[in-house]
Amino acid sequence: xxxxxxxxxxxxxxxxxxxxxxxxxxxxxxxxxxxxxxxxxxxxxxxxxxxxxxxxxxxxxxxxxxxxxxxxxxxxxxxxxxxxxxxxxxxxxxxxxxxxxxxxxxxxxxxxxxxxxxxxxxxxxxxxxxxxxxxxxxxxxxxxxxxxxxxxxxxxxxxxxxxxxxx
Numbered sequence: 001x002x003x004x005x006x007x008x009x010x011x012x013x014x015x016x017x018x019x020x021x022x023x024x025x026x027x028x029x030x031x032x033x034x035x036x037x038x039x040x041x042x043x044x045x046x047x048x049x050x051x052x053x054x055x056x057x058x059x060x061x062x063x064x065x066x067x068x069x070x071x072x073x074x075x076x077x078x079x080x081x082x083x084x085x086x087x088x089x090x091x092x093x094x095x096x097x098x099x100x101x102x103x104x105x106x107x108x109x110x111x112x113x114x115x116x117x118x119x120x121x122x123x124x125x126x127x128x129x130x131x132x133x134x135x136x137x138x139x140x141x142x143x144x145x146x147x148x149x150x151x152x153x154x155x156x157x158x159x160x161x162x163x164x165x166x167x
Contacts, residue, residue, distance in 0.1 A: 001042075001043070001044055001045055001148070001149040001151075002043040002044065002045075002046060002051075002054065002146065002147065002148055002149070002161070003039050003040075003041060003042045003043055003146075003147050003149070004039070004040040004041040004043070004058065004100050004144055004145070004146055004147075005037040005038060005039050005040055005144060005145055005147055006037060006038040006040065006068075006093075006139075006141055006144050006145075007037050007144075007145050007147075007160075008036060008037070008038075008120075008139055009139075009140070010033075012137060012138075012139050013033045013034065013036045014033055015137045016033070016036050016070070016084055016120055016122060016137065017030070017031075017032075017033035017036065017122075019073065019084060019122060019134055019137070020082060020122035020123050022130070022134075023073055023082060023122070023123075023129050023130045023131065023132065024082050024122065024123040024126050024129055025126055025127055025128050025129060027125070027127070028080075028082065028123040028124070028125055028126035028127070028129070029123060029124045029125045029126075029155075030122065030123045031121055031122055031123060031124070032155075034158075035155075035156060035157075035158055036120055036121075036122070037120065037145075037147070037158075038068075038118055038119065038120050040093075040096060040097045040100050040116075040144060041097060041100040041101055041104060041111060042111065042112065043104065043109055043111070046109065050107075050109075051161070053107045054104070054107070054109070054146065055146060055161075055162055056107075057100060057103035057104055057106075057107065058100075058144070058146055058162060058164050059164070060103060061096065061099050061100055061103060061144075061164070062096075062099065062167060063096065063143050063144055063164045063165065063166045063167060064090075064092035064093075064095070064096055064141065064166055064167070065140075065141065065142055065166035065167065066090040066092045066093070066141050066166075067090070067138055067139065067140055067141065068086055068089060068090060068093065068118070068138075068139040068141055069086055069088075069136050069137070069138055069139075070084045070085065070086055070120065070136060070137040070138075070139060071086060071087055071134075071136040071137075072084065072085045072086060072087050073129075073131050073132065073134060074119070074131060075126065075128070075129040075131050077127070077128075080124060080125050080126050080127055081121055081123070081124060081126065082121075082122045082123040082126040082129045083119040083120060083121050083122055084119065084120045084122055084137070085117070085118060085119040085120070086118060089118045090141075092141075093116075093118050093141070094116055094118075096144070097116040097118075098116070101116075141166065142165065142166045143163060143164050143165040143166045144163075144164050145160050145161075145162065145163050145164070146160075146161045146162040147159065147160060147161065148161050
């Protein structure tokens with residue numbers, strides 16, 4: 001499976017992982033710090049021969065430099081997800097997700113028809129959580145990545161296929 005994402009610095013990932021440990025139910029499956037990310041466009045499974053066109057979408061995208069303030073903790077009970085998000089995400093992120101979506105659709109890749117809700121999944125199988133206030137986490141967004149997800153019995157392992165720096 002492939003997806004475009006923002007990847008936090010190790011320091012931001014550590015802060016997010018600590019937030020997950022503090023808020024998730026004891027039996028929840030915490031995401032590993034090295035897997036935390038913000039998905040911009042989930043592509044799914046595609047044939048390897050489509051990758052050059054997908055990478056070209058990334059090449060043609062204007063990757064913004066901005067600051068994302070993660071200041072919101074939430075829990076989606078219907079799919080048992082604990083997440084961190086922003087009460088006022090930068091407009092540049094919605095524009096970026098829209099640009100990637102348009103580019104992918106132009107090469108024949110259909111994406112799920114749902115609004116872009118910028119968030120970082122902190123835990124799965126989280127039946128309940130202590131959703132509380134926390135010190136905001138500042139994330140300096142400086143580009144994005146195209147990621148390949150490999151799944152096995154231990155969960156997902158992510159491989160960075162390409163990186164793009166902000167202009």
